[in-house]
Amino acid sequence: MPRPIDVLDRSKGKRVIVRLKNGIEITGMLQAFDLHLNIWLEEAEERREDTHIKLGSVLIRGDTIVLISPE
Template identity: 70%
Template sequence: MTTANNSRPLDVLDKAKGNKVIIKLKGGTEVTGLLQAFDLHLNIWLEGAEERTADKTIKLGSTLVRGDTIILISPASE
């Protein structure tokens, strides 16, 4: 394994643009969707978003997730 000495943590999102990401929010909610754009506050624009809580899934479509409520973001298939 090679270490990424000069990379920054948000680079992992740059590589995920256009692909499906899983976002875990404070409070236990999970949002998935195709990553369109993000900024330094980790505000995230998703297309085809879905919100999953313990007991249901809701289709959201185009969605802006506020960075402040995000715990972690994981590209779905990398």
């Protein structure tokens, strides 16, 4: 039986969009994740309305995440 995080396995090395509880969206190349949905992105970029801010490498804490979607 497939598990929800299997959708992340298919996105390894690809670009995903991560939406945070504070309303911010971060995109980046998915490097790694764990069962808490802690996530490591490369070439990450923050999107807040019209501004894009480069973050580079970033570790996002799972409990701040609403959803993750392959771009």
